[in-house]
Amino acid sequence: MLEAIILTVITAATPLLLAATGELVVEKSGVLNLGVEGMMVMGAVAGFAVTVSTGSPLLGIVGGAVAGVLTSLIFAFVTLTLVANQVASGLALTLFGLGLSGLMGESFVGQPGIKLQSLDIPGLTTLPFVGKILFGQDILVYLSFAAVFGVAWFLNRTRAGLILRAVGDNHASAHALGYSVIGVRYVAVMFGGAMAGLGGAYLSVAYTPLWVENMTAGRGWIALALVVFASWMPWRAAIGAYLFGAVTVLQFHAQALGIGFPSQFLAMLPYLATVIVLVAISGNRRATLFNTPSSLGKSFVPDR
Amino acid sequence: MMRLELVKRAEKSRLMSVLSPVFAVALTVVFAGIVFAAQGHNPLSGIWYFFLEPVTSLWGVEQLITKATPLIIIALGLSVCYLSNNWNIGAEGQLTIGAIVGSIPPILFPDFVNPLVLPLMLLMAMAGGALFALIPAKLKTSFGTNEILTSLMLVYCSNLFLDWMVRGPWRSPQGYNFPITIDFHEWAVLNAVDVGGIYLNLSAPIALVLVVILAVVMRSTLKGFEIRVLGQSPRAGSFAGFSNRRMTAFAFALSGALAGLAGMMVVMSEIGKLQPVISPGYGFTAIIVAFLGRLNPVGILIAGLVIASSYLGGEAIQTSLQMSSKLATVIQGVLLFFVLAADTLILYKVRLVTGREGEGARA
DSSP states (O other), X not given: OHHHHHHHHHHHHHHHHHHXXXXXXXXXXXXXXXXXXHHHHHHHHHHHHHHXXXXXXXXXXXXXXXXXXXXXXXXXXXXXXXXXXXHHHHHHHXXXXXXXXXXXXXXGTTOOXXXXXOOOOTTTTTSTTHHHHHHSSOXXXXXXXXXXXXXXXXXXXXXXXXXXXXXXXXXXXXXXXXXXXXXXXHHHXXXXXXXXXXXXXXIIIIISOSOOTTTTTTHHHHHHHHHHHTTTOHHHHHXXXXXXXXXXXXXXXXXXXTOSSOHHHHHHHHHHHHHHHHHHHHTOHHHHHHHSOTTTTOOOXXXX | OEEEEEEEOSSOOHHHHHHHHHHHHHHHHHHHHHHHHHTTSOHHHHHIIIIXXXXXXXXXXXXXXXXXXXXXXXXXXXXXXXXXXXXXOOHHHHHHHHHHHHTHHHHHOTTOOSTTHHHHHHHHHHHHHHHHHHHHHHHHHXXXXXXXXXXXXXXXXXXXXXXXHHHTTTOOTTSTTOSOOOOOOGGGSOOOEEETTEEEOTHHHHXXXXXXXXXXXXXXXXXXXXXXXXXXXXXXXXXXXXXXHHHHHHHHHHHHHHHHHHHHHHIIIIISSOOSOOOSSHHHHHHHHHHHTTTOHHHHHHHHHHHHHHHHHHHHHHHHSXXXXXXXXXXXXXXXXXXXXXXXXXHEEEEEEEHHHHHHHHO
């Protein structure tokens, strides 16, 4: 029973975790991309489309990541090259992504998808209890585990990570030291796009192998909230994602048990939890300020 | 290698302030033409059907005004938020809650039938929308919680709440189990009147009056000055004795009230009862309208008509070219990108430089 619950929690948390670790890197470079929802839903539709037309969920995942990167490049060009307002451009990206994915996915509505198979690791999957949880998952779940460790290691232990943080904390100084602020930010935004695309593809290829319009249902926004909750620390993003996964699963279980409580109120739980968590975390202003990348959301124009 | 380089202008270009939305619309038309061509249609006829054909008939103009009215009313409120640096993106939820609160008189008191009901409903809808908008505002001023995320999360909650209301406590006993409330009585709906061949109800003139009021307030009152100063420099504003907290509450309450008003009038004129979905995303589309109108009341009036025409265009290409009406949302999104990108021209000159030239300039 407990094993089954943990497995569903991981499934519900994985798309959030993938998108949140991507956005965490983006924000560490000083860019606020509010278009996570748009990139995610593009990843979902592309992932489904590629899976159905090639018959390969693995190619579908790659397609989802590519779609996420391409979508993020629109945002990068408008905000980094043309220094447009990042908040407004992020909203535009979300509205655009929701519209375009609806258009692209119209012919796929109601079609059966192909579910991504789990990738059992020989010998380890049969371990008691942790076997299925840690070693009997599909490739995207492993990737989400790896992303947390990888991003934490990259940001704190590598030179490139240090440069990325410098760009996010003080773009003028980073520029004066000879680093390409815009270049670093382009790469970061594209990474964020790829991760959001993977998160979206997870929904349409592994979570529910179907295409439904607006199927991300606000998960991109929850991922953004997770980054704030995590104070820009990858391992805390993971905790947050699994907490949200747990809330989602709780809601399904409560509905299944037929508790005399309207299902609409249960469905509100993840959104209300986001609001409550944001309030709780913002109560500690000093810690938040300390961790917030100082140049977050500010445009940079190199003076030559 | 070629790249774009931005050179800051000495001051804002007034010419570009006017021209940039025009550029954006022109580029969007070109984009739409490319999409039509890619789908195997004549781009010119596609553009005709999408942008122009809908407004060639009186009925089309009537539809245009009907669709533009809520967008304009909501965008007016949002513009005050965005100008004062308050990022309310939850207008869709404020619209929903406003419409629910405003519907209390005809649903719970169906025997209370007299001319007072109509203004009462509008006022209650405004109060409902404003109070709901004050939740993210209060969380922002008291705890510093990010209002973008909270206002958006509340949209999902409000839609679920409406869904519960119309399926649960407010479901009509005569509705054959459909998720609808009872029909509103005669004093709880807005009837259309013939104005030179076009049937209009009270909502369009209300939108016009609001445009004029906001234009005057922004241009020639202290409140308008306060909104702009606090948006551009909260520090400077506080020296002038303006309160950022009060402004946040004011901007959210105003935009929530207007969203509630718009939602109520949509329900009163087009639906006549409550049902699970009452808005085709007016609250989100109004964000595009606010920016396309450059956060200026008159600009928003024009932008509302432009964006409303894209809804009609979507329906027109569906019937005449058998294309998906969803293209309309894509075009709206693209238009917003072009608007934001074209705004760069106001503050910067954009130059295309080759790699070598750029290197030389840096050295």
